[in-house]
Amino acid sequence: MFSIGDFAALGRVSVRMLRHYDSIGLIRPARVDQFSGYRFYTAAQLTLLNRVLALKDLGFTLQQVQTLIDEKVDVGELRGMLRLRRAQLAEEMAAGTARLALVDARLRMIETEGHMNTGDVILKTVPPVRVAELSAPASSYDGPDISEALTPLYPQLIERMESQGVTMTGPPMAYYLPAPKGPGDESITVHAAFPITGEVPADPGFAVVDLPGIERAATLLHHGPMSEAFRTGQAIARWIDDSGYQTVGTGFAREIYLDCPMDDLSKWITEMQVAVTPGT
Template sequence: MFGIGDFAALGRVSVRMLRHYDAIGLIRPARVDEFSGYRYYTAAQLPLLNRVIALKDLGFTLQQVQVLIDEKVDPGELRGMLRLRRAQLAEEMAAGTARLALVDARLRMIETEGHMDTGDVILKNIPAVRVAELSAPASSYDGPDITTALSPLYPQLIERLESGGVTISGPPMAYYLPDPHGPGDESITVHAAFPITGDVPADPGFQVVDLPAVERAATLLHHGPMSEAFRTGQLIANWIDDSGYQTVGSGYAREIYLDCPMDDLSKWITEMQVAVAPVT
């Protein structure tokens, strides 16, 4: 048998926690000295302790843990529950890491306010282009909302283009339009597209759209992940304001993904294009 301190050390829990588990009847000591009141545990109680800790980590209250223990949840069910919880925690960590990266990017923008170099913005004509596209709704123009809606569309579109024998004639692109019928005031429709040439089979599983020429567009290369595209968007906005132009249409930037290695988002190169016209 082990004293409460040794058992706590073996189970990687605190003595205080074991005392609490005893008080609520969750894990009773194997023996209590009748004179000193000292608690003793056995190695055979460690599996029960492991289950209690695992169920707590799943988010169950101690009262719920007691019910599950009494119902004798089998190891297979517990493993499944733990795998699900692990996946949820991994997703939360990834989301937290992404949010931290955005905070850092916003902080860098704040630190460079008043020192933004807009000299690399180029005003140019964008010729008309025929594209194959898939679209999806997004709740807002916020980065995570766009990524969630847009990312799944490209592999689907590539598969359908290859299946139909359609020739892709340029890099992937995306554009955005307001969605007046969406669930919220900020709802938009995201469009994932590839420029194409040649014939398209009947019922290809995607839309063919002729995007009209843009007489003037303020363009700038964005280097890095699209989660930080707001940095480049703000540079374009400053250039538009300083140069006597105004946005045309929705004001959303069209994005041309010139180089997008999937194994390193920091090496992405994206041309951002915003339609503009002189202020009248």
């Protein structure tokens, strides 16, 4: 099982959203600790989460979503609804393009329910690495919030590294850390990084960080734009559950951008790494 924080991270939604869904009876935790009150979820509940988010993307209210879920809308009906929404989005402003891609991705997730392939997940040790990095705040781990904060950091970092004569020695990467300002705050810090070696001049305009290694990382290659990274995150979650492991720390994935052609996001290849430990 996963804590509410880990389940939110692996499902790419917010903890606040999951708590609200619990309060209205939309997605109940699989177990609630009777002493601490902590909520726990299973990877199998990602199926319900996918349906809820797909219906929300169609524009249904949560009350309407609850009714449709209770009526057990099947994949065929959802497919028809999503295709109708696709046609509507195609006629809207360019800002709707990102949301359209997300609808398509949720549809693909729903259509693979029951036979999601997790056989390509590799458990491996990730060595420590020294990186040059820039960081920025994001209001949550939701995809659009991450992209808005993270994307501008890479060209800034490249420019500052070049001005200092610092050369990258590996592919770009990203990692995430919680940065709550108070109870209920889901803000995070996004870190854009490049592996480096050797000496770095004083005050280079970026941070130099020694990232610790990961003793056991469940890793899987994500193919396509990072707006659809939840597909790979959920495949890793199912593997973790099926293999008797549990996440370590925040549950946020470390992302290694192996191939990133800027003219075609569909051809991106990203390795996602989630720290795990054998379950107790």
